[in-house]
Amino acid sequence: MRNQSFTKHYYIMLLPGFIWLLLISIIPMFGIVIAFQDFNPGKGFFQSEWVGLDNFEYMFALNDTPVIFFNTVFIAVMKMIGNLIVPLIFAIMLNELRMMLVKRWIQTIVYLPHFLSWVILSGILLDVFSYTGPINTVMTFIGLDPILFFARADLFPFIIVASDVWKEFGFNTIIYLAALTSINPSLYEAAAIDGAARLRRMWHVTLPGLRTTIVLLAVLSLGNVLNAGFDQIFNLYNPLVYSTGDIIDTWVYREGLLNMQYGLATAVGLLKSVVSFILIIVSYQLASRFANYRIF
Amino acid sequence: MLRENTWRAKLFDLTLLIVLLLIAFLCLLPLWYTLAVSLSEKSAAAAGRVWLWPVGFNFNSYKQIMGDGSFFNSFWISIQRVVLGASVTFFITTLMAYPLSRSTKEFRMRNVFMWILVFTLLFNGGLIPWYMTIKELGLYDTIWGLVLGGGVPVFNVILIVNFFRNLPKELDEAALVDGAGPWRMLLTLYIPLAVPVLATVTLFTIVYHWNEFFHGLVLTSGQENYPLQTLIQQFVVVINTANMTEDQYKRMSELSNQTLNAAKIFIAMVPVLIIYPFLQRFFIHGITLGSVKE
Numbered sequence: 267m268r269n270q271s272f273t274k275h276y277y278i279m280l281l282p283g284f285i286w287l288l289l290i291s292i293i294p295m296f297g298i299v300i301a302f303q304d305f306n307p308g309k310g311f312f313q314s315e316w317v318g319l320d321n322f323e324y325m326f327a328l329n330d331t332p333v334i335f336f337n338t339v340f341i342a343v344m345k346m347i348g349n350l351i352v353p354l355i356f357a358i359m360l361n362e363l364r365m366m367l368v369k370r371w372i373q374t375i376v377y378l379p380h381f382l383s384w385v386i387l388s389g390i391l392l393d394v395f396s397y398t399g400p401i402n403t404v405m406t407f408i409g410l411d412p413i414l415f416f417a418r419a420d421l422f423p424f425i426i427v428a429s430d431v432w433k434e435f436g437f438n439t440i441i442y443l444a445a446l447t448s449i450n451p452s453l454y455e456a457a458a459i460d461g462a463a464r465l466r467r468m469w470h471v472t473l474p475g476l477r478t479t480i481v482l483l484a485v486l487s488l489g490n491v492l493n494a495g496f497d498q499i500f501n502l503y504n505p506l507v508y509s510t511g512d513i514i515d516t517w518v519y520r521e522g523l524l525n526m527q528y529g530l531a532t533a534v535g536l537l538k539s540v541v542s543f544i545l546i547i548v549s550y551q552l553a554s555r556f557a558n559y560r561i562f
Numbered sequence: 563m564l565r566e567n568t569w570r571a572k573l574f575d576l577t578l579l580i581v582l583l584l585i586a587f588l589c590l591l592p593l594w595y596t597l598a599v600s601l602s603e604k605s606a607a608a609a610g611r612v613w614l615w616p617v618g619f620n621f622n623s624y625k626q627i628m629g630d631g632s633f634f635n636s637f638w639i640s641i642q643r644v645v646l647g648a649s650v651t652f653f654i655t656t657l658m659a660y661p662l663s664r665s666t667k668e669f670r671m672r673n674v675f676m677w678i679l680v681f682t683l684l685f686n687g688g689l690i691p692w693y694m695t696i697k698e699l700g701l702y703d704t705i706w707g708l709v710l711g712g713g714v715p716v717f718n719v720i721l722i723v724n725f726f727r728n729l730p731k732e733l734d735e736a737a738l739v740d741g742a743g744p745w746r747m748l749l750t751l752y753i754p755l756a757v758p759v760l761a762t763v764t765l766f767t768i769v770y771h772w773n774e775f776f777h778g779l780v781l782t783s784g785q786e787n788y789p790l791q792t793l794i795q796q797f798v799v800v801i802n803t804a805n806m807t808e809d810q811y812k813r814m815s816e817l818s819n820q821t822l823n824a825a826k827i828f829i830a831m832v833p834v835l836i837i838y839p840f841l842q843r844f845f846i847h848g849i850t851l852g853s854v855k856e
Contacts, residue, residue: 275744276661276669283658283714284675289699290692290713291682297691307694356585362578374842375586378593381834381841383773385795389827390592392799393599393820398610400595417808436589464574497776501799506808515689522690523780535688543685 301533321533330517331534338513341423341494346487348431349438354480356435357442358472362464373443376436388501391429392416422507430498441483442476449475482557489546492538514538593831600624600824607820623825632785633826636793639705640772643789647709647771652764655719656756660748662719663726676723683716696781707781708789712774718763725759726752762844765837772833790830798823 296311301321303314325331356376363369379387395401395415402412415421449471457467496515503511514534522531553559594614599607603618611617627633662679666672686692701707729752737747753760778792785793798818 272744273669276664279657279661279744279748280675283654283719284678286654286710287679287682287714290695290710291686292678294687294691294695295685297687297694300691300694307697311694359578359582363582364575365579368579368583372582372586376589377842378838379589381769381773381838382593382831383775383791385773385775385791385799386827386831387592389794389799389823390596393824394592394595398608400610400613403610414808432589464571500776501795518689523693528690528694532688532690535690539685539688546684 298532298536298539300528301536303529305528305532307528317529321529322537324530325533325537330512333509334512334514334517337423337510338492338494338515341426341499341511341513342491344423344427345430345495346484346490348427349434350480350484350487352431352435353438354442354476357439357446358468358476360439360443361446361472362468373436373439376439378436379433380437382433384495384497384501387429387433388498391425391502395425416502416504417506419507419510422503422511426495426499426502426511429502430495442479445476445479446472478557482553482559485549485552485556486559488549488552489542491545492542596824596828596831600821600828602821604819604821607824623821624829626822627825627829632793633790635786636788636790637829639708639787640790642705643708644768644771646705648764648767650709651715651718651767652760655715655722655763656748656753656760658714659719659722659726660744660752663723679714679716679719682713693780702781703783703787708774708777709771711777711781712770715763715767715770718766721763722756722759725756729755758844761840765841765844768837769834769841794826794830798826 299311300314302316302318303311304317304320305314360369360372363372393399397412397414401415406412413421415425453471453475454467457471462470492514494513494515496513496519499511499513500516500519503516515538518531518535518538521527522535550559595612598614598616599612600623601616601619601621602612603620604622606612606617661669662672662676664672696702696707696711701711733751733755734747737751742750773791775789775791775795778789779795782788782792785796788796
């Protein structure tokens with residue numbers, strides 16, 4: 267009895283959210299038909315000419331395509347590795363610190379960059395790494411030649427990865443710190459009685475205690491193999507570093523919205539969405555099997 | 563905890579402390595540097611003479627911004643966006659989360675809706691179809707395009723749903739016996755109990771709307787409709803995408819007004835710094851609460 271009378275209200279509660287979802291997320295999913303059209307915004311989805319797989323054929327013939335896919339995967343995978351390992355090391359170090367007040371202050375400070383936008387941080391980075399900026403001043407001081415960092419294609423991916431790890435490591439530490447609190451303190455005592463020194467205890471107690479968390483985070487990050495971070499790269503790159511820094515998302519933006527190659531850009535975007543979808547499904551499967559992880 | 567008082571243990575602790583403090587310092591350094599540049603003399607900043615302390619301390623950059631109409635206009639758009647975005651998101655996500663937190667016995671379609679929601683998290687139509695849809699809906703160049711353009715924050719909904727599901731079932735039963743319907747249950751029982759997680763997701767939403775620049779760029783026709791981050795992106799950060807040589811690039815970055823740019827960047831940072839202590843207090847708690855499942 268309760269079910270019937272309440273269900274109606276449940277639908278009313280869901281209504282605004284699902285209208286929003288329909289308009290902004292679900293309708294664009296049908297818009298992927300643009301990938302199979304010579305799309306003309308004046309004619310719309312229904313009147314534009316169908317061209318079959320022409321856009322895809324063109325995409326695979328383009329010289330840009332392998333470059334942007336390689337750049338995307340290269341940057342994304344390096345970020346995944348950095349964002350897994352640096353916070354882990356930091357969390358273990360922080361865990362060893364006995365001064366609680368200092369510990370809390372350090373935590374508070376390192377989370378901060380996560381909440382600042384890439385627009386702001388890029389503005390700062392471009393200044394810090396500029397030709398007359400502090401980094402180059404130091405380099406000149408110790409006798410090195412100044413470098414025009416953001417004009418160097420060979421350095422660009424590494425600056426991207428390093429600055430991303432710098433921005434996110436504090437925030438990524440939270441999950442490790444939460445996992446560390448669940449390690450039974452008696453394990454440390456037992457290890458100490460067995461004569462294990464501090465570093466050995468970190469190796470034999472702390473690290474194994476984090477194993478599930480590490481595996482889970484690694485597996486879940488798989489879905490990001492094609493996400494190299496649009497906001498960051500868009501705000502830091504320039505034509506001089508396209509060869510190593512241009513990624514799928516920035517390319518789709520330029521070709522699609524600036525050069526109005528709608529069909530082609532949608533085709534590339536669709537390829538990305540489909541591959542990411544498969545990767546996420548696989549990663550969730552693995553996560554639920556190995557770490558009993560469920561999203562809801 | 564275990565304590566060792568040998569000199570080696572003390573050395574270990576001291577080294578650890580120094581390394582950790584250095585890392586924390588490294589996180590603050592760029593922000594502090596920006597503040598120092600914004601308060602320095604133009605020529606000193608251009609010559610790279612500013613380090614951790616302003617050279618030729620003055621407020622000229624900030625005074626100049628005070629007279630900049632477009633900066634204020636964009637600031638105001640961002641404020642509107644944050645207020646509308648946070649309230650609309652709070653209202654809609656909380657309302658959505660309640661039915662989705664019911665068991666399938668109570669709400670048969672629960673899993674169907676949940677899967678639709680999660681599906682949008684896993685798959686999307688991509689940039690161009692999204693952009694065309696927003697245009698067709700008439701949201702282009704409006705504040706609502708910025709408020710709603712990001713779509714339903716599915717992750718927030720899931721966080722709230724998980725929190726609701728972990729509240730003791732006995733509360734629910736007691737309220738039912740008292741004759742409370744779903745609306746009363748949500749308003750008088752669930753929302754007050756979920757304050758930590760609701761505060762967390764609301765603060766996240768505020769930060770998201772304040773920081774987001776891309777929708778401001780593609781969903782508006784020009785400067786007069788840009789939110790602050792987009793304005794800064796376009797006039798401070800962006801480097802013209804025309805073909806250029808290394809020398810041209812160097813000259814371009816030398817031409818920029820560093821102190822003024824630094825002041826703009828710093829002002830755009832201030833709102834986040836202001837809510838940061840609250841954010842800090844809530845988010846760790848909120849996140850860990852929402853992520854624990856039965």
